[in-house]
Amino acid sequence: MARAAAGEKKTTRTRQSLDTRRAQLIAQGMAFFGTRPYDTVSIDDIAEAAGISKGLLYHYFPTKRDYYAAVLEAAAADLRAQTLVDPTLAPDVRMRAGLEAYLDFVKARGPAYVALMRGGIGSDPVIAGILDRVRGHFVDMIVKDLPPHARPRALRVLLRGWVGFVEVTSLAWLESPPGTITKAHLIDTASSMLVLLLGELTPAGASAAG
Amino acid sequence: MARAAAGEKKTTRTRQSLDTRRAQLIAQGMAFFGTRPYDTVSIDDIAEAAGISKGLLYHYFPTKRDYYAAVLEAAAADLRAQTLVDPTLAPDVRMRAGLEAYLDFVKARGPAYVALMRGGIGSDPVIAGILDRVRGHFVDMIVKDLPPHARPRALRVLLRGWVGFVEVTSLAWLESPPGTITKAHLIDTASSMLVLLLGELTPAGASAAG
């Protein structure tokens, strides 16, 4: 109601399309949540940085947690998109290409990626689900190239472990001083590990049968 | 001030030693943070469950985050203690024993362990540091048994990855329907992976020399 000293930037109210605004807010969220822990980022911070009122954020996301989940989901989609490789390539070449794309992605996004993918809010089922699906996606990519397996579920557990191996080495690589280990070495080792892991599984060597 | 209707349970105030109370609060925190996400647990909840006033909790921990960190640290110490193995055993036997102890621990603690170790508050350096140190501890255990390596830092990055492999497979195992994969199979595979990983490193095979 204080209409007195208007005329300065009262009419700055710019109406945006739903998708545009949503995209802006998600980008804003990536910047914040990639830098600071969830509970230290306030809705006011985000609203101010985005140049909108706090209320508007709730027009797009029902809750702070939902907002965070949306941001994380976007980051996950980004990762998936960035690690797509030409499906016509031979499986082993494709795997190395995917691995390289993954490492490039991690390096390019740096700490923000680390922060987001480390999980944000532990033990929230929705959040954990998003991260699980990212790992599941990579497992799918690998399984797609494999001949049918006698124990698909066991296979998936172990492949998920391999994805964990890649994740953790990536983070360690990112945080290690330069010269500690090369990207090529990482790709070589991860590839070998996958080959060896699959080799462990296909023969009758797997002891735990029945 | 309002001393009027006293006499009921006003004198319930029991004075505890610092260590006792602290231990109680940490146990209480494990129960809460193992079940619910960080930001849905209020100090009031914990205080009420512990039968103390909110103010007292701040007498022991300067901040909710510090409290959380202390709880996580305790959980980590617990894990370390539970996975100690007889150092006189042969290295390979010791490794399998450690692996088994780890899996037993995960199984026994179940979801609470998962929730805590998944990180609670993403991107908080203190929290991340605690989890990093747990992984580092396991890497230390492995490295201790190894002959000196030409590239110790690269070795540690990859061993850290192996620990990640074990972590992720453990969680996948825990959450998978029974019969998916046996503990013995997991131990076999993880052991093989470690042997193979070390085999990849020792020979001149590592392409990326420097």
Added chain:
DNA sequence: CGGGCAACTGACTTCCGTTCAATAGCCCAT
């Protein structure tokens, strides 16, 4: 037994997530 140290309390402040009635930019029918 009484004095004092430290555990303990509870009320208070501040800040943050969430709600909602009111407002105003933009598109469309006329």
Added chain:
DNA sequence: ATGGGCTATTGAACGGAAGTCAGTTGCCCG
């Protein structure tokens, strides 16, 4: 072009939770 309506947008208000502090009381030690 214009005015009406749909909805993006606002800002103020509410409840609740983190953190503070001056005061209180259990307990040990002389």
